[in-house]
Amino acid sequence: MAWQITVLQQLINGLAVGSIYALIALGYTMVYGIIKLINFAHGEIYMLGAYFGFYAISVLKLSLLPAILLSMGAAALVGVLLERIAYRPLRSSPRISVLITAIGASLLFQSTAQLVFGASFKPFPQAMPFRRIQLGKVFITNRQLLIFGVAVLLMVLLHLLVNYTKFGRAMRAVAGDKEAALLMGINVDRIISITFALGSALAAAAGILVGMYYNRIDPYMGMMPGLKAFVAAVLGGIGVVPGAVVGGLLMGVAENLVVVIGSSTLRDAVAFAVLIVVLLFRPSGLLGKKGIEKV
Amino acid sequence: MSYERIKRVVICVMLVCALVVPGFAQEEPIKVGLISSLTGSVSTYGQSVRNAVTMAVDDINASGGILGRQINLVILDDKGDGTEAAQAARRLIDRENVALILGPVITPCVMAVAPIAQAAGVPMLTPTGTGDEITTIGDFIFRGAYKDSFQGRVMAQFAFENLGLREAAIIYDVANDYSVGLRTAFKTTFEGLGGRVIAEESYYTGDTDFSAQLTALAMRNPAALFIPDYYSTAGPILMQARLMGMDSVMLGVDGWDSPDLTALAGGFEEGGYIVNHYSSEVDSPVTQEFIARYTATFGQAPDALAALAYDGTLIAAKALEAAGTTEPAALKEALGIVGIEGVTGTINMDPEGTPIKSAVILTITGGKWVLVDRIDP
Numbered sequence: 001m002a003w004q005i006t007v008l009q010q011l012i013n014g015l016a017v018g019s020i021y022a023l024i025a026l027g028y029t030m031v032y033g034i035i036k037l038i039n040f041a042h043g044e045i046y047m048l049g050a051y052f053g054f055y056a057i058s059v060l061k062l063s064l065l066p067a068i069l070l071s072m073g074a075a076a077l078v079g080v081l082l083e084r085i086a087y088r089p090l091r092s093s094p095r096i097s098v099l100i101t102a103i104g105a106s107l108l109f110q111s112t113a114q115l116v117f118g119a120s121f122k123p124f125p126q127a128m129p130f131r132r133i134q135l136g137k138v139f140i141t142n143r144q145l146l147i148f149g150v151a152v153l154l155m156v157l158l159h160l161l162v163n164y165t166k167f168g169r170a171m172r173a174v175a176g177d178k179e180a181a182l183l184m185g186i187n188v189d190r191i192i193s194i195t196f197a198l199g200s201a202l203a204a205a206a207g208i209l210v211g212m213y214y215n216r217i218d219p220y221m222g223m224m225p226g227l228k229a230f231v232a233a234v235l236g237g238i239g240v241v242p243g244a245v246v247g248g249l250l251m252g253v254a255e256n257l258v259v260v261i262g263s264s265t266l267r268d269a270v271a272f273a274v275l276i277v278v279l280l281f282r283p284s285g286l287l288g289k290k291g292i293e294k295v
Numbered sequence: 296m297s298y299e300r301i302k303r304v305v306i307c308v309m310l311v312c313a314l315v316v317p318g319f320a321q322e323e324p325i326k327v328g329l330i331s332s333l334t335g336s337v338s339t340y341g342q343s344v345r346n347a348v349t350m351a352v353d354d355i356n357a358s359g360g361i362l363g364r365q366i367n368l369v370i371l372d373d374k375g376d377g378t379e380a381a382q383a384a385r386r387l388i389d390r391e392n393v394a395l396i397l398g399p400v401i402t403p404c405v406m407a408v409a410p411i412a413q414a415a416g417v418p419m420l421t422p423t424g425t426g427d428e429i430t431t432i433g434d435f436i437f438r439g440a441y442k443d444s445f446q447g448r449v450m451a452q453f454a455f456e457n458l459g460l461r462e463a464a465i466i467y468d469v470a471n472d473y474s475v476g477l478r479t480a481f482k483t484t485f486e487g488l489g490g491r492v493i494a495e496e497s498y499y500t501g502d503t504d505f506s507a508q509l510t511a512l513a514m515r516n517p518a519a520l521f522i523p524d525y526y527s528t529a530g531p532i533l534m535q536a537r538l539m540g541m542d543s544v545m546l547g548v549d550g551w552d553s554p555d556l557t558a559l560a561g562g563f564e565e566g567g568y569i570v571n572h573y574s575s576e577v578d579s580p581v582t583q584e585f586i587a588r589y590t591a592t593f594g595q596a597p598d599a600l601a602a603l604a605y606d607g608t609l610i611a612a613k614a615l616e617a618a619g620t621t622e623p624a625a626l627k628e629a630l631g632i633v634g635i636e637g638v639t640g641t642i643n644m645d646p647e648g649t650p651i652k653s654a655v656i657l658t659i660t661g662g663k664w665v666l667v668d669r670i671d672p
Contacts, residue, residue: 006514013506119334119374121527123558130538130561141538214503215561216531218336221503259507264496265469267507 018252019151024229025244027199033239043226044109049204079200124211237288328387330398335375351608377407394621402426422607430648439607447480464517477523530559606637
């Protein structure tokens, strides 16, 4: 009986971490879907989101929800500027140039953050009391509930936006065929900007949630989750919005279940092994479209 | 003596002084390098070490320096990173030509610097590095702190004998020599005494999510949890463990000692026990005088890192004085035999590189470290 409870408890932990990966993965996948760029600076937007939240709560004395909104707004702005300054001028360049620019932007954000925010690990202002809700033999903390709540809400909003609005239709059109969309009178540049804004806002929300959950933020916090979220996006099928959610949750759960079965030392290794296995059998990801993709 | 003769002697003395004193003043200062983790994941350690070393060097210079020469301190930041520490060491040795290196602060950085100092034949003394292997690198490598094997043993004995604990779990950083060494020392002693380590989980340096490991540990319901890591990681682990409802006795090490622990642990460090190098409650005049002056200068009570760094600087100064020269071979010999009455107790250096020192057990009550026990080697 004991091990079933452990599995159930690890499932809850896995879904919490997985929701974070999913929120970050959505940004990767939307940007990839629309301009075929893997935005390696995306993990740093998540890091910036956590810091914006940190200052919104500790300096501006905002409560949690306004802080999340402010941080999402600020990160969206950074995302838009990043695209405008670093990626747009290179849009017709070979894809490898843009990819390298993205890696450069990532390093630039890390170093700047270290300079501006300091390299020390910061405790996150805990703008919420600590609670644990017992559900039979397993429990869920109010921080995990917050993660589920915010993640589900944002995902539903994104789903509605992409599928049921004029902007969503325009976005899908640009993803399908940029030139044709342009000919139909769609402002492609604006659609791309808004896509970056949306992805960055989601990552910023994830950053604050993680700060609340783990109580530690630092300028390098975006590296590993950024990488894992990227893997999650590929796992689910890069460019496919529901794929990012499935991939993220799967990564989170897999990581946590490894600890039940075997050793915690293998946690990261297994997460990436899952990716390799899935890609061997479904090269375009779990929910990906068929067809050969050149990278 | 007649008045005239006295006058003549006085004039002569004054003339000699006039010749000699400027000679002393023009004597080149002794360059000493300090590699400290001023920023990064263990920045409070680095700042404490820098503060205390600067204070000790200022004291020495104010009282006329060593061998009639002032000490010129060159401080470099290693950000708590081994690669940066190695670069800093190269710069101190190749460009600054320092006579001696103080630091680095944490074991992974010390392990990166020690082979460089040894190869270059520059004596090095880490006031705070506890990893067992540090002093095995060579005869130019010294430390001012006890070893991890001692520290881990002390905690295991205390848990078994004083707290009466028979079962413990461990969570440690598999990528850090310090954490791994402490885990091994604790486990060996605890099991040797007849206790059982019922579960072990590990993570990697830089991880922030410990929920999977802690859930696995919580299911075993251990009486005690040993967390051998620095405050920046031990803090979040403590918080996440308590939020999960773990009510184990939390056992820690010197790495927990930081003014930032409380914020990072969210106040959940309360009731935990650690092994440390010194307690502010020791009523030796040297210790109390240091605490008062440090607090007045830096507006913050000194932690163990500051105390060790102050003592380390005094050991280095005493060795320079005893050697009578900055010549590396002589300085190295002196470092292996000097002894001081320091803030952390009586320290007698050993040619092997590690002094014989006692440890203290502290517990955190009402946000303050309180002395529980003192253990001699």
